[in-house]
Amino acid sequence: MTVLDLFPPEAPAEFVPEPAIRPAVVELRQVARVFPGDPPVHALRPSNLVVADGDYLSIVGPSGSGKSTLLNLLGLLDRPTSGEYLLDGVPTGQASEAQRSALRGGRIGFVFQQFHLLPHRSVLENVLLATTYSGVPRKERRQRALAALDRVHLSHRLHFLPTLLSGGERQRVAIARAVVTAPQVLLADEPTGNLDTTTSDGVMDLFDELHRDGLTLIVITHDLSVSGRAERRVRITDGNLSEID
Amino acid sequence: MAKINVRLGSRGDQFRARDLFREAAAGIDARPGRLFLTILGTVLGIASVVVTVGLAQTASGQIARQFDAVAVTQAMAEPGTTRSGWGPAQPVAAIPWDSDIRAGRIAGVEAAGLFASVSLQGEVITALPVNDPSQPMPASPPLFAASAGLLDAVRGYTTAGRFFDAGHDARADRVVVLGARAAERLGVSRVERQPSIFIGDRSYTVIGIIDGMQRRTDLIDGVIVPMGTARANFGLQAPEQVHMRIAVGAGPVIAEQVPIALLPNAPDNVRVQVPVLGSTMRDNIQADINVIFLALGAVALLVGGLGIANVTLLSVMERVGEIGLRRALGARRRDIGAQFMLESVAVGLLGGLIGAALGVAVVVVASAAQAWTPILDTVVVLASALGGGVIGLVAGVYPALKAASVEPITALRGGL
Numbered sequence: 001m002t003v004l005d006l007f008p009p010e011a012p013a014e015f016v017p018e019p020a021i022r023p024a025v026v027e028l029r030q031v032a033r034v035f036p037g038d039p040p041v042h043a044l045r046p047s048n049l050v051v052a053d054g055d056y057l058s059i060v061g062p063s064g065s066g067k068s069t070l071l072n073l074l075g076l077l078d079r080p081t082s083g084e085y086l087l088d089g090v091p092t093g094q095a096s097e098a099q100r101s102a103l104r105g106g107r108i109g110f111v112f113q114q115f116h117l118l119p120h121r122s123v124l125e126n127v128l129l130a131t132t133y134s135g136v137p138r139k140e141r142r143q144r145a146l147a148a149l150d151r152v153h154l155s156h157r158l159h160f161l162p163t164l165l166s167g168g169e170r171q172r173v174a175i176a177r178a179v180v181t182a183p184q185v186l187l188a189d190e191p192t193g194n195l196d197t198t199t200s201d202g203v204m205d206l207f208d209e210l211h212r213d214g215l216t217l218i219v220i221t222h223d224l225s226v227s228g229r230a231e232r233r234v235r236i237t238d239g240n241l242s243e244i245d
Numbered sequence: 246m247a248k249i250n251v252r253l254g255s256r257g258d259q260f261r262a263r264d265l266f267r268e269a270a271a272g273i274d275a276r277p278g279r280l281f282l283t284i285l286g287t288v289l290g291i292a293s294v295v296v297t298v299g300l301a302q303t304a305s306g307q308i309a310r311q312f313d314a315v316a317v318t319q320a321m322a323e324p325g326t327t328r329s330g331w332g333p334a335q336p337v338a339a340i341p342w343d344s345d346i347r348a349g350r351i352a353g354v355e356a357a358g359l360f361a362s363v364s365l366q367g368e369v370i371t372a373l374p375v376n377d378p379s380q381p382m383p384a385s386p387p388l389f390a391a392s393a394g395l396l397d398a399v400r401g402y403t404t405a406g407r408f409f410d411a412g413h414d415a416r417a418d419r420v421v422v423l424g425a426r427a428a429e430r431l432g433v434s435r436v437e438r439q440p441s442i443f444i445g446d447r448s449y450t451v452i453g454i455i456d457g458m459q460r461r462t463d464l465i466d467g468v469i470v471p472m473g474t475a476r477a478n479f480g481l482q483a484p485e486q487v488h489m490r491i492a493v494g495a496g497p498v499i500a501e502q503v504p505i506a507l508l509p510n511a512p513d514n515v516r517v518q519v520p521v522l523g524s525t526m527r528d529n530i531q532a533d534i535n536v537i538f539l540a541l542g543a544v545a546l547l548v549g550g551l552g553i554a555n556v557t558l559l560s561v562m563e564r565v566g567e568i569g570l571r572r573a574l575g576a577r578r579r580d581i582g583a584q585f586m587l588e589s590v591a592v593g594l595l596g597g598l599i600g601a602a603l604g605v606a607v608v609v610v611a612s613a614a615q616a617w618t619p620i621l622d623t624v625v626v627l628a629s630a631l632g633g634g635v636i637g638l639v640a641g642v643y644p645a646l647k648a649a650s651v652e653p654i655t656a657l658r659g660g661l
Contacts, residue, residue: 077573077653098577105575112657116570120275132264133575177574 023089025185025216026051026074031083033069043069046083047241049234051185051218056211058230059220066239067220071189074218075108076100088184105134109178113190115170117162117177123149124158127177134181148180149173152206168199175206185216192226204229265580269587272560280592283556286549287596287633288603293545295604295629296611297538299621303612306620318355319399319460320489320496320519322348322503338514339483340507342472345392347506348487353495354503358395359484360461363388363475368445370468372431386427387467388444390475390484398488399458406436406453409471413452417477421449424465425456431468442468447478461488496520546636549596554640557589561648568648569656582649589641590634597633601626 028049035041043066051057061067072078073085076092085092088107092100109130117126127145136144149155152172162170171191178186188207192200204226211217221227233244273280322344324336341347348357369385395401396408404425413420421442423433433440433451441448449470458464475481487507491499496519504512561568568581605626612619 072654075573077657098579101572101575101577101580103575104573110573114566114657116566116573116657118567118570121271125271129268129571130574132268133571133580138263181575 023086024050024052025055025088026218027086027089028073029084029086031073031080031085033066033073033078034081042239044073044080044236044241045239049241051216053184053216054211054214056207056217056229056231057219057234058227058232059218059234059236060222060224060227060244061236062222065236067222067236068189069239070236070241071187071220074185075110075187076104101133102135105130106181107184109181109183109186111171111174111178111186111188111191113193115162115167115174115194117170117173119161119163122159122161123154123165123173126162126173127180130177130180136181144180144182145176148176151179151210152176166199167195168202171195171199171203172206175203175210179210179215185218186210188217188219188221190221190223191219192221192223200226265583265587268584269591272564272584272588273591276560279556280595283553283592284549284596284599286545286552287593287636288549288600290542290545290547290549290636291597291600291629291633292604292607294539294542294632295601295621295626296607297542298625298629299604299608299619300611301538302620302622302625303608303617307617317493317520318491320354320491320499320503320517321486322489322507322515322517323486324483325514325516336483336485338508338511340487340515342484344484344487344507345394345398348489348503349394351499351502351506353492353498354489355492356394356397356490358398358488359390359392359472359486360395360488361390361472361475361481361483361485363390363470363479363481365444366479370431370442370444372433372442374443374446386424386430387463388475388479389464389467389469390472390479390481391422391469392472392484395488396455396458398490399461399464400490401455401458401461401464403453404456405434406451408453408455414471414473417473418471419447419449419474419478420452420471422453422455422469423451424467424469425454426465427468428454444468491519546632550593550636550640552640553589553592553596553637554643557585557592557641557644558647560588561585561644561651564648565651565656568651569653572651572653573657578649581651582645585648586638586641586645589644590637593637593640594630594634597630597636600633601630604629 026049028047030046030048031044032042032046033044035043059067059070069078073080076087080093083093087103090103092103095103118129121129124142124145127148128141131141131145146155146158149158152175154169154172154176157165157169157173162173165173171194175186175191191207192203195203200223207217207219208229217230219226219230227233235242235244322340324338324340327335327337342359345357345359348354365385365388370388371385393408393410393414396403403422406422408422409418409420412418421444423431423442428434428451431442433442433454436451436453440451442451443449455469456465470478472481472484487503489499489503500517500519503517504515507515571581571584572578605621608621609619
């Protein structure tokens with residue numbers, strides 16, 4: 001099976017009781033990504049995917065299976081070759097680069113394997129950085145950053161430079177930065193890839209907490225123990241999506 | 246796509262000038278050592294421009310000061326002359342007897358006086374009219390006529406007695422004032438006893454001896470009678486020249502207005518000599534030196550600009566990860582471009598400010614060493630400082646475009 005309809009047209013009613021009020025956070029309709037070449041590389045074959053508000057989804061697959069392509073598409077860092085991607089009900093296919101930037105800033109939180117913290121800025125400043133691009137009212141920024149850092153249990157590290165923190169702490173700073181803008185969905189790309197087992201567990205516990213608080217999570221990983229924590233699991237193999245029951 | 250804007254709401258608090266300045270400042274602040282090397286070229290370039298201009302202005306200020314007493318504040322008007330056929334030039338018009346008063350009313354004229362040379366018609370000026378046929382005829386000092394204001398207008402002063410006044414002039418009194426050397430020749434050194442000299446066989450009372458008059462040194466050798474006396478006794482037809490002492494910089498105005506004041510019906514017939522403007526003189530003297538130093542400054546600025554461009558470009562390459570992150574956090578291309586642009590401008594401006602300050606310091610120290618008064622146009626200093634910013638602006642264009650074109654996917658693959 002090359003294409004798997006995870007949610008056939010009549011299905012959403014079961015998962016989302018009031019679709020008119022609350023659209024799916026992420027909806028892929030026959031989205032595909034082909035990299036030109038000879039022969040062309042089908043990084044993602046036409047796929048459908050619906051992630052409802054409050055879902056905790058993991059995407060697993062071996063390296064080279066198209067995980068990164070999928071993450072880039074979901075994060076609006078890349079445009080699909082065909083199909084339509086609705087983020088929070090907003091079609092993104094025809095959106096301008098500036099509009100996509102605004103969507104990224106306002107509705108998506110990123111957590112990367114490499115943390116991507118600015119080395120010369122304090123923990124608090126790193127978290128504040130996300131608020132400057134996303135339209136958080138200036139008066140609320142500091143307060144929200146402090147709240148986000150409190151949520152990841154790093155209130156005692158506000159003025160440390162990231163270089164002085166452990167890997168687990170750095171990733172928690174990155175998570176605080178991702179959630180400070182109150183995004184609709186948090187995209188995590190191998191969030192534990194650079195962490196040992198113990199700190200991995202700490203980060204995953206944090207994800208569980210965030211999920212309990214109602215955040216929609218999409219975690220991309222090749223680590224089965226990480227993907228096992230998610231409610232729903234999707235496997236990607238050679239550009240094909242399939243749900244694991 | 247209006248929906249997006251509505252949903253996101255407060256555009257007012259999105260990435261704007263304040264955030265931009267903060268981010269740019271943090272970017273510059275991150276590597277102070279590199280900042281120093283980056284701005285060095287601009288600092289030297291701006292400093293050399295300021296020093297060049299400053300020293301040029303200071304030096305020409307010195308030159309202008311030397312000329313102040315004579316050239317810059319002296320002006321003279323006389324009737325235009327024409328050459329008809331052969332023979333000496335003839336004046337084409339006569340200027341009125343009250344020319345000194347007319348000229349004196351013009352703004353910028355501080356003193357005005359009439360001057361004319363008087364023909365002796367074969368008579369001789371002597372201390373005593375001794376007719377000794379055995380002696381050769383002594384050479385006579387020249388005779389001049391002047392109005393009361395002339396002495397002041399040509400910067401003369403009396404060494405003894407007084408100069409005549411309007412009263413002597415009006416009454417055509419038989420009084421004379423002697424130039425210092427003429428007085429020596431005639432053997433007159435004191436005027437308390439009211440000595441007399443003879444023009445032909447008529448005696449004239451000497452009321453004063455004058456000296457100075459750097460612009461009309463011939464007066465020192467001459468004997469001067471009031472205008473009225475020259476008219477009455479020697480048949481003087483008209484004054485020849487109006488001498489004026491003028492305010493610095495009044496030259497162009499006077500050149501325009503004096504002819505109209507003197508001969509309203511034929512102003513073209515009045516020729517006016519006014520001082521060359523200070524700036525013109527300055528330009529002529531300093532032009533060649535300036536060209537060399539400004540060329541050096543331009544080269545330094547070019548190098549400085551390239552330095553900024555280079556380091557900013559390097560910093561873009563280094564911070565590709567950061568750029569990718571910012572894009573992922575919602576920064577638009579223009580936000581990224583503006584940030585690097587602003588960093589470059591700020592670095593250039595900083596270099597400009599330091600360079601201008603350094604340049605001013607060098608001008609002051611160099612002037613102090615020469616015991617000169619440092620003269621430096623504030624506009625030049627401020628413009629130089631801003632010039633640093635402009636260099637940063639130009640230098641930042643390419644790196645900023647480069648930064649804005651970074652693809653977030655590529656960027657995020659590398660670390661920070």
